[in-house]
Amino acid sequence: MAATATGIHHRSYASELRLRATKSEYVRLALVTAVLIAAPFILDNYWLSIANTTLIAVIGAVGLNILVGYTGQISLGQGGFLAVGAYSSAILSDRMAMPTPLAIAFAVILTAIVGTFFGLPGLRLKGLYLAIATLASQMIIEFVIRRWDWLTEGHGYLNVERLQVGGFQVGGREVFELQWYWILLVLAVLTVLSARNLFRTGLGRSFMAVRDQDIAAEAIGVNVTRAKLTAFAVSSGFVGLAGALTAHYSEVVSWEKFTLDVSILYLAMIIVGGLGSIAGAVYGAIFVSLLPVVIRSIANAGEGVVPFLSDQLPAIQNAVFGLVIIAFLIFEPRGLNRIWQRMKDYIRFWPFRY
Template identity: 35%
Template sequence: METANRQLAAMPGFSRKQVIALVVLLVLACVLPFVLGNYRVFQLTLALAYAIALLGLNMLTGYNGQISLGHGAFFAIGAYAAAILMDKGDLPYWATIPIAGLACLVAGFLFGLPALRLEGLYLALATFALGVAMPQILKYKGLEHWTGGSMGVVIIKPDPPGWAAALNQDQWLYFFTLAWTLLLFVAGWNLLRGRVGRALVAIRDQPTAAQAMGVNTALYKSLTFGVSAMYTGVAGALSAIAVQFASPDSFTIFLSLTLLVGVVVGGLASISGAFYGALFIQFVPNVADQISKAAPWAIYGVFLIAFMYLMPAGVAGLVKLVRRRLGFR
């Protein structure tokens, strides 16, 4: 429990300098869509969606110590929930987001119940199996009417509402995704800095001691899995709306591994690390492709090794170290 208290002590109320920095970052985020081209705005929208997914996965892996290699499955559930509701149910795009999140909350909680008997690599393998199976489940003929089989589901990019008619579609979706990002990050910050956060870190570091202190480890683990899946599902729904397409081949096991890479690169048990990890998984593959068309993934591997060698605590850890050296808290 002492370790948990130290971890949560690192997340105090914001100082005046931190508030100013956050306001500056928010203003910058609101200005970017007006100075960048539509494709860059689209990329930033996907980066925000990835940041939500990475925060959800970090709750599970970074704070609670449960390793998941199959979170791409929940990303797929959220994406298909939004796509099917828009395509078959004629629901407005904004209404599909909470439904997708609720569906993944239930799916994650139910998956987390039997997974309570598994720990470490065994849990990782169970989630890996989920990630591997999901594309095949989506292609199953019995579900083809809803999922579109191998062809997937195509949806129409939504237009901005009348009061935001000055924005184009990409700009509006960026601000729509940014609003959800702010909402979920504020909720996550409040969740992790309080009693729940202490319980999660205690279960991760000393599960026996946490249970002796009265923490219901089984309930917390299952709920953490559910909340983590909910965040990932919301991210999947936002991504599908931005891309206008949901296909089984978009949610292979590679997506799950990419999300885990983003969490580690950004920084384990770090809320801000979700943003750094999202920028890495969104833009570094493009940079690697520009450097070498013949072997882009080799360049990507070099980038990944360099990040892990130079920043073993992730980008968030390096930023925290630099702030301390400069006298900022």
């Protein structure tokens, strides 16, 4: 097994099913693992909070990419499904005294059921029409969480008790971000591995067949109805997990965190990262989560020279955000994952062009 390979040739089924086929891939995996393990010992609480938010975004982005990138079902209801996971987990754990892990599990299941229900129009609709249908789900869920007083007992928000699992409880300010980092890192890694392996199964391949051509998929025996609804369920389940983790991490649940802007933000993550790629969903979540932080840092650094930057920071962030999406759609529609693949290909094939 060479460190770099101009081609990968499999001589057995076991070799073909391996997730990694070259030594360089294992080296990169070891480096990423070392960075993730070392990060909490290097970063302060501010950057750890950004890392934790990014890990939650990774879980949600992977879930959305399963639906949009791998199954071809456009969804603008991500914010609503996040809200279902967040509110249901908070109510089950705090108001009904259910153990937090069990509450999160039930929230995932409930979000999957809700996602499947709103995925029913996908059996007949495609493209823009399906996007409008899922946008309706976002509007309906947002209306319910804003107007249904029972959810928040008339307060407009929910306070969530600090995460406790068995005899362990997340500590105070000094270790809060650190402990949450390890919890979220484990869950994010499990999410990525689960999604990656999903598309090595017959079910995952049926998703891709529906994406490529649903009529041809049905002709070769794929149950298109089951594949589409299962994709909505699996995707919404991951999103519900992200929503539940958001509730327990922030310890406050309010409707402002689950608006249409959030749905568009997650859609941007998978577009920038690369549709139809689990790694792309991770890259996109990291990129989009860090972009506002970078813009804010630049604005703060240039505040004395150009006061306009700080005064108009929200507008500048929106403008840069839109320009980034347009740039990727024009120059690299396959996102950051494709850019990374081209960089690896350049190294493998050097000094040859192809």
